[in-house]
Amino acid sequence: MPPFDVPEGDPFGPHNLPYGVFSLPGSSHRTVGVRLGDHVLDAGAAAHALGSPYASLLARPTLNPLLAAGRTAWSDVRRALTAWVTVPSHRETVAPLFHPLSSVELHLPFEVADYVDFYASENHARNVGQIFRPDAEDSLTPNWKHLPIGYHGRSGTVVVSGTEIARPSGQRKAPTDSAPVFGPSVRLDIEAEVGFVVGVPSRMGAPVALGDFREHVFGLCLLNDWSARDVQAWEYVPLGPFLGKSFATSVSAWITPLDALEEALVAPPARTHELLPYLDDSDEEPGGYDLRISVAVNGHVVSEPPFSTMYWTAAQQLAHMTVNGASLRTGDLYGSGTVSGPAEHERGSLLELTWNGREPLELPDGKRTFLEDGDVVTLSAWAPGPHGVRVGLGEVTGRVVQG
Amino acid sequence: MPPFDVPEGDPFGPHNLPYGVFSLPGSSHRTVGVRLGDHVLDAGAAAHALGSPYASLLARPTLNPLLAAGRTAWSDVRRALTAWVTVPSHRETVAPLFHPLSSVELHLPFEVADYVDFYASENHARNVGQIFRPDAEDSLTPNWKHLPIGYHGRSGTVVVSGTEIARPSGQRKAPTDSAPVFGPSVRLDIEAEVGFVVGVPSRMGAPVALGDFREHVFGLCLLNDWSARDVQAWEYVPLGPFLGKSFATSVSAWITPLDALEEALVAPPARTHELLPYLDDSDEEPGGYDLRISVAVNGHVVSEPPFSTMYWTAAQQLAHMTVNGASLRTGDLYGSGTVSGPAEHERGSLLELTWNGREPLELPDGKRTFLEDGDVVTLSAWAPGPHGVRVGLGEVTGRVVQG
Incomplete structure (x- = not known):
């Protein structure tokens, strides 16, 4: 079931999960996305749907809140994301929150300080x-x-x-x-x-x-x-x-x-x-x-x-x-x-x-x-x-x- | 009547009116201040008290909103401030909104970009x-x-x-x-x-x-x-x-x-x-x-x-x-x-x-x-x-x- 069935060996499989910020066509709403294969997961929406405490870090228009949260939070969020995209029981909830990579607009993912x-x-x-x-x-x-x-x-x-x-x-x-x-x-x-x-x-x-x-x-x-x-x-x-x-x-x-x-x-x-x-x-x-x-x-x-x-x-x-x-x-x-x-x-x-x-x-x-x-x-x-x-x-x- | 009666020739008289950001002792509330002599006017509070439309630029913790407002707004705000600190009919309203310079804490007045x-x-x-x-x-x-x-x-x-x-x-x-x-x-x-x-x-x-x-x-x-x-x-x-x-x-x-x-x-x-x-x-x-x-x-x-x-x-x-x-x-x-x-x-x-x-x-x-x-x-x-x-x-x- 796509987007979960990323081909074996895909460099953007569940071992990777990089972070970005995206918006959907015609919308100015920016939010954190996580890439899996050639799809983007609306990570904040997934956190909300699954009752995760990390929604406050992920349902944001830049990565800065997540960046500021520190290493323990980084590890915890990554562990949670890994579960959301791999544990079968989450699939029904999470599937609608993926968007084809080709359909989203990607933005500068964080506010650059120095x-x-x-x-x-x-x-x-x-x-x-x-x-x-x-x-x-x-x-x-x-x-x-x-x-x-x-x-x-x-x-x-x-x-x-x-x-x-x-x-x-x-x-x-x-x-x-x-x-x-x-x-x-x-x-x-x-x-x-x-x-x-x-x-x-x-x-x-x-x-x-x-x-x-x-x-x-x-x-x-x-x-x-x-x-x-x-x-x-x-x-x-x-x-x-x-x-x-x-x-x-x-x-x-x-x-x-x-x-x-x-x-x-x-x-x-x-x-x-x-x-x-x-x-x-x-x-x-x-x-x-x-x-x-x-x-x-x-x-x-x-x-x-x-x-x-x-x-x-x-x-x-x-x-x-x-x-x-x-x-x-x-x-x-x-x-x-x-x-x-x-x-x-x-x-x-x-x-x-x-x-x-x-x-x-x-x-x-x-x-x-x-x-x-x-x-x-x-x-x-x-x-x-x-x-x-x-x-x-x-x-x-x-x-x-x-x- | 101090703070209005700035000595003649004071380099911080009403011809100057520089902008800063201050807070009062024991408070973390920062707001825009304007210097007159050895006093600081709480400019946002004055704008509110006088029903000025510039409160949205002045009752702020940094100068950035004022900076972004552009030259016409800069001139208008300066003209308004000049009136507030010089026109006798404003004195009663504005006088309580001054603080001695020595009593306030001054902060970095704007968020530095590059x-x-x-x-x-x-x-x-x-x-x-x-x-x-x-x-x-x-x-x-x-x-x-x-x-x-x-x-x-x-x-x-x-x-x-x-x-x-x-x-x-x-x-x-x-x-x-x-x-x-x-x-x-x-x-x-x-x-x-x-x-x-x-x-x-x-x-x-x-x-x-x-x-x-x-x-x-x-x-x-x-x-x-x-x-x-x-x-x-x-x-x-x-x-x-x-x-x-x-x-x-x-x-x-x-x-x-x-x-x-x-x-x-x-x-x-x-x-x-x-x-x-x-x-x-x-x-x-x-x-x-x-x-x-x-x-x-x-x-x-x-x-x-x-x-x-x-x-x-x-x-x-x-x-x-x-x-x-x-x-x-x-x-x-x-x-x-x-x-x-x-x-x-x-x-x-x-x-x-x-x-x-x-x-x-x-x-x-x-x-x-x-x-x-x-x-x-x-x-x-x-x-x-x-x-x-x-x-x-x-x-x-x-x-x-x-x-």
Whole structure:
């Protein structure tokens, strides 16, 4: 009986159960949905129908109340949801509360508080270093192996998967130009990333230790940190990226809870430098996640970045972000930074894939250095799950349109 | 009859009327207050008592509803408030709704959406360039005269004046150190800035033109962008400031509406470079503000930065921030960047005042390079108002405590 009979091996089976926010056609009513196969369960309605105390967390227009509720509630709600979609006696009650995925509109699943973006892939950082500082002795900056480099981005322009991305305009200046020119970016790029969603806040002055990562972080999503390389190159010295990034950041409509990713935990790469105690995870549980990402342009896969190669873990990023006493809020989002593996076909940006435009990609519809108007970029991913079944991450997609 | 009989020439007379949010002792009820002399008017209660339609904007726990209401409403509300505090027939009704300033608790007056910080003082940028890049041909980076350099900061750690500032810990590495060390910052600094508060949002993809500044920006405040120079120096290449700034940013409890600052408008410094059309303000109304800032450490004035010397205006910053299509939200806050005038006693940071610690300040309680635990930093300011009366800006103060 659909929607319950999800095919065996479906990456969105009952072992996954990611959370999103949806509305039905013609309605402005947003509420929390949980994905099962190619259906969405109205989770708040199910909670009401089954007399669950979690209706107050689920019959809401954003995930923020659930995010704020904390790990015990997260586990309890997940256990309840698992029962609702698997225990036969609930079927009659729950069945009418499913909607085909294709029939609903998906929304930004949570209100973004602060958005931080990191730079945690050694392969990515080395590629960028070699491209922009070819004569440097070391392709990494001196601080790179000592701290997870990050910066704040614009939370007001985080948008849900499917949102069209208008090509940004801005200043750019080639070395040969005598003055900057203004116009639509001619080097519009992607950055394939994973985003981590903070649920439980922390107080100012109270750093979050490595081991407390799971008490604060609810889950993860895919994230495309659209980047105008020409704008960024001209503006970023000395205070970092600004308009080259702030026009849009896309996130997947589905937030995968960390609890669905137990089998995906892996040790991060061996550390080459001794770490200060607040970042030293040598005695911690494995902090990496084995997520296999796929980057497609107009349906053609151009890259398969492996998240397991990230040097800095999400727990280290959280510990670093708060070690100065900065507080966390429910809805804080932080991106991993571009995910690039060691191989050429594992690079998470066109900057790297085309080596700054010098080696165009051959796509079925022609050569590509950076993105053209009309291009659709889709990031998808899966992780190892229980009994060899994959855990699917919700895709993040966006079409570039004329700005 | 106090509170109406504000002394002539009081910088918080009826020509000013800044907005804040207050609560009374023992109460958690927050509501909008308007300052008159050394009293606070419960503006929502006054609106109710006088049957004003603006009660829905004023009887609220934050300024956000008023901010979102737009320029016509801002003018109407200000006109109404002016009448309530000046027309004798209202006195009997309004008098009981005033509270002595010393008896109320002041709160963060608005919910901060995105926080951006600029770098708009040429004197400051040149000082920093000379301190950190003494051998550079030009103390400004090549982009400086072409665009207002800015970056996003952490909105979750914007705090109201009076909040204690815990000294942040972090990584630092002197050039002579072989590896970074961790500990409390030993170079804790201030940055005297002016913050601009966005009221009316804008759509993604719709840049805000220079001439639309006053349609979007409600008012301004004083802002202290506390900075851990040692943390910042080690972390900021290549993606800009992060933990060196994100531990705390203090804003004044009072937001001065732009409508109170008509007489303070001045032309910005002559432009030395031709500007791209979206930044070219040569045909616009004067976009600078003549604000006379004072920086005191433990009550001793150490600097008097003149805001009129800022190269980039707030209108240019807004136009730049949105020219890539980035949207605005109600509650967006952007800082001017450190305000430094050309003279030594006009520098807005200890970094500059002590030339990176090499020339300590002589305070009554001893020498100072950077801040010590217990130091109280207070920024205050005034602007020319009508008939030669000053418009006072609310002060922003903070005591440094052990982290």
